[in-house]
Amino acid sequence: MHQSDWLLWLLHGKLGVSDYNNALKVGYDPETESYPSWLVSQPFSYLLPTVKPPGTPIESIKEDMRKQFGFPKDCVVCTGTTDSIAAFLAAGATLPGKAVTSLGSTLAIKLLSTYRIEDSRFGVYSHRLDDKWLVGGASNTGGAVLRQIFTDDQLELLSQQINPLVASTLDYYPLPANGERFPIADPNMQPRLHPRPENDVHYLHGILESIARIEAKAFGLLKELGATEVEEVYTAGGGAKNEAWRKIRERVLGIPVRRAEHTEAAYGAALLALKGACQ
Numbered sequence: 001m002h003q004s005d006w007l008l009w010l011l012h013g014k015l016g017v018s019d020y021n022n023a024l025k026v027g028y029d030p031e032t033e034s035y036p037s038w039l040v041s042q043p044f045s046y047l048l049p050t051v052k053p054p055g056t057p058i059e060s061i062k063e064d065m066r067k068q069f070g071f072p073k074d075c076v077v078c079t080g081t082t083d084s085i086a087a088f089l090a091a092g093a094t095l096p097g098k099a100v101t102s103l104g105s106t107l108a109i110k111l112l113s114t115y116r117i118e119d120s121r122f123g124v125y126s127h128r129l130d131d132k133w134l135v136g137g138a139s140n141t142g143g144a145v146l147r148q149i150f151t152d153d154q155l156e157l158l159s160q161q162i163n164p165l166v167a168s169t170l171d172y173y174p175l176p177a178n179g180e181r182f183p184i185a186d187p188n189m190q191p192r193l194h195p196r197p198e199n200d201v202h203y204l205h206g207i208l209e210s211i212a213r214i215e216a217k218a219f220g221l222l223k224e225l226g227a228t229e230v231e232e233v234y235t236a237g238g239g240a241k242n243e244a245w246r247k248i249r250e251r252v253l254g255i256p257v258r259r260a261e262h263t264e265a266a267y268g269a270a271l272l273a274l275k276g277a278c279q
């Protein structure tokens with residue numbers, strides 16, 4: 001059971017229901033809308049959840065939960081999705097070639113593509129989004145490694161002093177611990193955060209630029225593997241507020257990079273609930 005399935009179960013009380021985005025990671029195939037036969041033949045397969053499209057009504061909210069949280073009597077609980085897909089939905093990107101990079105603790109990329117791409121050599125997989133595909137993966141770089149070095153206040157102050165139009169020559173691979181998933185899949189990959197210059201503005205500039213290069217490598221890889229080519233990137237998550245970083249990324253990626261109008265994944269989850277309520 002996925003975390004979100006458990007949380008929803010507390011609300012509706014019907015055990016073993018999931019959506020095809022969360023269920024992907026337990027082997028569900030969203031294209032054939034079934035589990036593969038090798039999985040179904042396992043002795044534990046009775047534990048696999050029943051899968052519905054995201055935003056499908058499951059059940060009315062349990063009476064005790066309804067009273068505890070003050071929901072209306074007609075409140076219905078719907079299937080959800082994963083956090084970075086919810087961030088994609090929140091950003092409002094609807095056309096192939098549009099992508100959302102979630103700069104939270106990690107860096108998660110979702111590119112809307114007409115084609116489905118799977119390549120475990122590089123940690124690339126596709127989530128279904130109605131009749132299209134969200135191609136991408138999640139890198140362990142991102143905000144968690146920044147927080148190991150700087151406070152959020154320092155990040156804000158130092159970033160204001162960066163000149164984003166000038167390329168940093170510092171070359172790092174910022175990771176919070178050993179191990180990377182995408183665009184390099186290597187559980188033993190070591191972080192590279194040295195040499196550290198004396199000036200913290202230069203250091204942060206080098207780190208942000210290096211993370212932007214990882215993002216560019218990721219989009220380049222998706223193109224090589226046959227995904228629809230990225231045209232524009234929206235940004236969600238805690239890193240979305242960093243204007244210097246946005247400009248660095250725009251220079252490094254060579255395409256428009258915008259802050260999403262709604263940068264919270266919760267907004268995307270609410271849109272799914274709205275879809276379910278209209279069914």
Ligand SMILES: Nc1ncnc2c1ncn2[C@@H]1O[C@H](COP(=O)(O)OP(=O)(O)O)[C@@H](O)[C@H]1O
Nearest residue numbers: 104105143144146147152155156237238239242
């Ligand atoms: N000004 C900033 N510039 C870049 N990153 C920032 C800034 N402020 C906060 N962050 C990063 O945002 C991250 C938190 O974002 P959030 O979307 O809440 O993450 P998650 O939900 O994945 O934990 C932190 O890891 C932090 O390093």
Ligand SMILES: O=C(CO)[C@H](O)[C@H](O)COP(=O)(O)O
Nearest residue numbers: 082083084085106108137138
């Ligand atoms: O790094 C993450 C959480 O730590 C990502 O959000 C997650 O791995 C992305 O998963 P998905 O593509 O299934 O939404």
